[in-house]
Amino acid sequence: MKKEYDILVIGSGLGGLVSALVLAKEGLKVCVLEKNNQYGGNLQTFSRDKLIFDTGVHYLGGLSKGQNLHRFFSYLEIMDDLELQQMDEDGYDRISFGDDAVEYPHAQGYQNFVEQLSVCFPEEKENLENYCEEIQYVCSQFPRYHVVGKDNYNEEILHLNTKRFVESVTQNKKLQAVLLGSNFLYAGDSENVPFYVHALTVNSYIQSAYKCVKGGSQISRLLIRKLRQYGAEVHKHSEVSEFIFNGNNILTSVKTKTGKEYAAKKFISNIEIRSAIKLIGEERLKKSFLNRVLSWQPVSSCFSVYIVLKPHCLPNFNYNIYHYSSEEQVWNAYRYHKKAWPETYMLSSTPSKQNSVFAESLTAISYMDFDEVKQWENTVNTVADEHERGKQYEGFKLEKTEKMIDALEKKIPGLRHAIQRIYTSSPLSYRDYIGSFEGNMYGYMKNSENPLKTMVSPRTKIDNLFLTGQSVNMHGILGVTIGAFNTCAEILGKETIDSRLHSMT
Numbered sequence: 001m002k003k004e005y006d007i008l009v010i011g012s013g014l015g016g017l018v019s020a021l022v023l024a025k026e027g028l029k030v031c032v033l034e035k036n037n038q039y040g041g042n043l044q045t046f047s048r049d050k051l052i053f054d055t056g057v058h059y060l061g062g063l064s065k066g067q068n069l070h071r072f073f074s075y076l077e078i079m080d081d082l083e084l085q086q087m088d089e090d091g092y093d094r095i096s097f098g099d100d101a102v103e104y105p106h107a108q109g110y111q112n113f114v115e116q117l118s119v120c121f122p123e124e125k126e127n128l129e130n131y132c133e134e135i136q137y138v139c140s141q142f143p144r145y146h147v148v149g150k151d152n153y154n155e156e157i158l159h160l161n162t163k164r165f166v167e168s169v170t171q172n173k174k175l176q177a178v179l180l181g182s183n184f185l186y187a188g189d190s191e192n193v194p195f196y197v198h199a200l201t202v203n204s205y206i207q208s209a210y211k212c213v214k215g216g217s218q219i220s221r222l223l224i225r226k227l228r229q230y231g232a233e234v235h236k237h238s239e240v241s242e243f244i245f246n247g248n249n250i251l252t253s254v255k256t257k258t259g260k261e262y263a264a265k266k267f268i269s270n271i272e273i274r275s276a277i278k279l280i281g282e283e284r285l286k287k288s289f290l291n292r293v294l295s296w297q298p299v300s301s302c303f304s305v306y307i308v309l310k311p312h313c314l315p316n317f318n319y320n321i322y323h324y325s326s327e328e329q330v331w332n333a334y335r336y337h338k339k340a341w342p343e344t345y346m347l348s349s350t351p352s353k354q355n356s357v358f359a360e361s362l363t364a365i366s367y368m369d370f371d372e373v374k375q376w377e378n379t380v381n382t383v384a385d386e387h388e389r390g391k392q393y394e395g396f397k398l399e400k401t402e403k404m405i406d407a408l409e410k411k412i413p414g415l416r417h418a419i420q421r422i423y424t425s426s427p428l429s430y431r432d433y434i435g436s437f438e439g440n441m442y443g444y445m446k447n448s449e450n451p452l453k454t455m456v457s458p459r460t461k462i463d464n465l466f467l468t469g470q471s472v473n474m475h476g477i478l479g480v481t482i483g484a485f486n487t488c489a490e491i492l493g494k495e496t497i498d499s500r501l502h503s504m505t
Contacts, residue, residue, distance in 0.1 A: 002253065005233075007029045007491075008264035010049040010240050011435070012476065013041025015469035016270030017223040017485035021076055024230035025500075026492060031232065031262060033254075035239030037487045040220030041270075041434050042470070048423050051350070051361050053306045055425065055433065057216030058320065058348050058363070059087060060477055061204030069204065071147045083213035088319045090116055091295040092209035095181030096323045096411070097174075106206070110136070113206050117178065127170040131179060132166070135206075139200040140392075144482045145200065145476065147501050148420050160195035161448035177327035184322055184346045185441050187299040188367060189334030198472075204478050210327065211318075219477075240271075243279045251465050254279075265492060266464045272435050273456070273471040285461055296454055300334035301427035301439035303368040305404045308361055313418035316351040316359040322345065323411060334367045342366035342407050343401070364404055370427045370438035372396075380432055383415065389428070397424050404467065442475035458487040466490055483504040 005297050007023050009016045012034035024030045038044045044055050062069035063084065073079040089112065091105025107116040110132045118125045133490040138282075139145050141154045166176050180190045182252055185201045212218055224234050237264070253263035269276040273293055282290055324330055336343045345366040349359040372379075379389045404453040409415045427439030456472045468487040470480050489497040 002261045003031070005262065007266050007268065008033070008254065009268045009270060009470065010276075011035075011041070012039040012220065012224075012234065012236075012272030013270050013434075013469050013480070014223075015472075015480045015484045015487070016041075016268065017220055017227070017483055018072075018076065019268050019270070019468050019487050020232055020234075021164050021223055021227050021230070022485065022488040022497070022500075023416070023491065024227055025486075026234040026496075030227070031264070032227070032234045033238040033240055033256065034234070034236045035257075035263065035435070037236060038217070038433075038435065039224055039234065039236060040217055043220045044433060047274075048306065049308045050150075050423060051308060052215040052217075053361065053363060053423070054212070054215045055304070055430070056219075057212060057219070057477060058346075059092070059205070060084075060210050060212065062207050063210050063477055066209035067204070067207050068145060068147055069478050069481065071501065072478075072485070074225065075501055075504050077226050078219065081222050083218060084210040085213050085318075087209040087211060088317075092205060093182045093317050093320050093322060095178050096321060097177065097327050097329075098325055098417060104420045105180065106182060106202070106208055106242045108206060110206060113154040117175075120178075121172060121175050124170055124172055124175055127172075127175075131169045132206075134169070135199045135203050138196050139203045141198065142200065144274055144485060147504070149199050157196055158194055158451035159448055162190045162195045163361045165195045165198075166190070166314070173327060177324070177330040180330045181324070182320075183321045183330065183333060184344070184365070187440075188344070188443065188444070189299075190333075191331045192445070192447045192449070194446055194451045196451075197446055199477065201373045201476060240279065243281070245462075249462060251286060251462055252417055266466065268466045268468055268487060270469045272437050272469075273467065274287065274437050276467065279463070280460075280462065282446040289461070293456070295390075296444035298370075298434065298436075298438050298440035298441045299445055300429055301370055301436075302361060302365050302441055303400055303404075303427070304365045304425045305401055306361065306363055306423040306425075307419055308421040308423075309359055309418050310420045311352065311360070312355060312358045314349075314359045314362075314415070316349050317416065318351075318354060320419070321347040321411065323407075336367060338372070341368075342404055345404070345407060347408065347411070362408075364408055366404065368427055370431075370440075373426050373428050373439075376428060379428070397426060400424070400426075412469065437471075458483070458490045 006028040007030045009020045009032040020030045020032050093101035093106040096103045105116045107113045114128045141157050162501035183190050186197050204207050239257045240254045241257045244253045246252050255260050255261050324333050333344045345364050347364045350361045352358045352360040376393050381387045401484045458466045468484050
């Protein structure tokens with residue numbers, strides 16, 4: 001039996017779920033298909049030793065009343081049910097370098113941001129104020145960043161370069177490195193990346209920074225609950241393996257690996273753009289578009305170490321630590337020497353349920369090139385499709401884990417004695433679970449020399465097929481949410497979306 005829908009969404013990452021819910025709220029008959037055992041793409045969590053670990057979402061910005069993500073999530077009717085914990089207001093991120101004992105804070109609230117950093121850099125107060133002003137100006141120029149408003153890009157702003165901008169704000173090398181210290185959030189490239197990527201990313205955290213209690217997967221759970229309330233269908237273990245077109249190049253239905261067929265009037269692809277191209281068929285797309293997409297460089301992947309701690313051993317900290325072996329490392333953090341790995345890492349902790357003064361777990365993440373795991377690229381290992389990758393791979397992971405613990409011990413002396421158990425994930429895990437090309441964290445490299453090269457319209461050459469998700473334009477929770485509303489604006493019309501969101505002010 002072939003089922004028919006108004007909208008079929010392929011992939012249940014945040015972009016797919018948000019798009020599906022916006023359209024279901026308009027009364028359309030919507031269905032979402034997900035290949036994995038768990039919904040949510042980068043929002044996925046996993047449970048070990050009765051503890052929950054996040055794979056992708058470690059904290060959220062812009063969630064205080066009146067702020068952009070709060071307004072989007074309110075429209076989606078999930079805001080009130082999110083369990084959140086506000087991070088340290090005087091330093092939700094702390095940046096550190098080499099043997100320098102000082103941890104430089106990024107504080108919440110622009111005035112507080114300036115004040116906290118002025119303690120470390122008293123002569124830089126005016127420069128810090130200019131930096132904050134510029135960030136807010138760039139954000140104000142972006143479509144949907146303020147929920148409703150501009151719908152075209154100011155091209156001049158797209159070409160601003162992060163490195164040149166930060167160097168123009170201050171001559172102080174240490175302060176430059178501190179301001180760029182959370183560039184892990186956009187894959188550690190401050191040399192080439194457009195300044196708007198930096199601005200849009202840090203602005204929402206400076207506005208407000210929260211952790212998801214019990215992990216980011218609660219976002220996808222709440223979205224799916226709402227989808228079902230609005231009559232949408234959501235299916236897992238449903239990997240789309242074929243697109244079926246009619247003679248007029250219109251997509252009519254899709255087939256899953258299990259042979260089921262789903263027909264719809266319109267389709268939204270929320271899968272990795274290269275996977276979408278394979279399903280569409282290269283011959284149906286313009287050569288220029290294909291060449292452009294296939295020339296994109298994937299952002300670096302990462303290696304994550306998840307540490308279960310012995311009870312009441314280590315104090316909890318309500319902020320993230322971004323550590324670099326040197327200040328210079330900040331410009332190209334994703335480029336590292338294998339022998340010196342990890343030259344940078346992000347570290348976060350989760351408070352114990354019994355006594356929140358102590359941490360129950362730590363997560364440490366560092367960059368890793370896909371090349372390091374390439375010899376095992378033909379293996380697949382997920383909950384839905386379990387396979388061992390072999391002893392050599394286990395040995396490789398163990399060696400990396402030891403190096404990470406060595407690095408962390410410099411920051412937290414005696415850490416080894418507090419460890420109960422360790423779990424890891426490599427670029428292969430990210431590739432298999434999230435479906436990103438070569439396990440990349442955030443889609444593709446953006447460059448201020450040619451910012452439009454990696455921007456893709458949600459509309460495709462196939463009239464009734466639309467794109468959404470992080471491999472199209474902006475990444476991150478906010479970027480992908482905005483992208484999903486933009487995708488829906490192509491289907492419903494900008495005026496409809498604007499009028500819906502206006503009601504949220």
